[in-house]
Amino acid sequence: SQQGEEDPQALSIQEGENATMNCSYKTSINNLQWYRQNSGRGLVHLILIRSNEREKHSGRLRVTLDTSKKSSSLLITASRAADTASYFCATSTTSGTYKYIFGTGTRLKVLA
Amino acid sequence: GAVVSQHPSRVICKSGTSVKIECRSLDFQATTMFWYRQFPKQSLMLMATSNEGSKATYEQGVEKDKFLINHASLTLSTLTVTSAHPEDSSFYICSATDRGLSYNSPLHFGNGTRLTVT
Numbered sequence: 539s540q541q542g543e544e545d546p547q548a549l550s551i552q553e554g555e556n557a558t559m560n561c562s563y564k565t566s567i568n569n570l571q572w573y574r575q576n577s578g579r580g581l582v583h584l585i586l587i588r589s590n591e592r593e594k595h596s597g598r599l600r601v602t603l604d605t606s607k608k609s610s611s612l613l614i615t616a617s618r619a620a621d622t623a624s625y626f627c628a629t630s631t632t633s634g635t636y637k638y639i640f641g642t643g644t645r646l647k648v649l650a
Numbered sequence: 651g652a653v654v655s656q657h658p659s660r661v662i663c664k665s666g667t668s669v670k671i672e673c674r675s676l677d678f679q680a681t682t683m684f685w686y687r688q689f690p691k692q693s694l695m696l697m698a699t700s701n702e703g704s705k706a707t708y709e710q711g712v713e714k715d716k717f718l719i720n721h722a723s724l725t726l727s728t729l730t731v732t733s734a735h736p737e738d739s740s741f742y743i744c745s746a747t748d749r750g751l752s753y754n755s756p757l758h759f760g761n762g763t764r765l766t767v768t
Contacts, residue, residue, distance in 0.1 A: 580745075581759040631665075640696075
C-alpha cells in the first residue's frame, strides 16, 4: 500500500495545550499537505509544504518536513475545543500519475 | 473561493439499483478530480483520478465497470455506483484541483455522500 502512516491514531488534550501529529510516507514527493475533517464532512485544506521546504507556519499551525526521513509533523499551538477533528496528511508523488495519497489520520479531541 | 459542491449528501437505495453522485466545482476549472471512499474512522482510499475529457484512471482493486466515472466538463464529474450492494455502503468524497496552476495546488473537497444500500 502506498498509504502513509500517521501517529498517534488518537490524541486527547486539554484546551490550551499543544497538539503534535506525525506523518510518514513512502515515496518521493512534490509536496505534502495537511487536511482537517470534521465528523461526516469533507476535508478542509490547512497547509501545503513543498519538498524543498523544511518548515512552514500558518496562524497556530506549524508544519515541518524531513524528506530524508520521509516524515512530517503538524503542530497546533494553544489548542481550542473547535480544533477537535481528524487530521490527515496527503502526499503528491513525483512518479507515476498525478494523485494524492492520504495518511491514516489522527483523531484529535480537545477537552474544554 | 474554490468551492466544490457534492450531491446528494445522503442517499439510501435498494440492492441492485444504481446511484449517481455529482461533484461540481463552482468557481474554478477542475482539470483533475479525485474520488475517494472512506470507511468509518478510517482514512480516504483513492478510487480513481479523472481528467476532463479523458477516461478515468482507476486504482488497483477498484472495479471500473461498477464505479463509473465521467468527467465531461471542467466543472462536473459524476460517480455512478452500478448494481449497488450492501458492501458498497460507504462515505464517498470527491475532490478537485486545477492542475493547470501547478502541481502544488491544494485539493478542494466536496462535503461527501453517505451511501446506504439496503
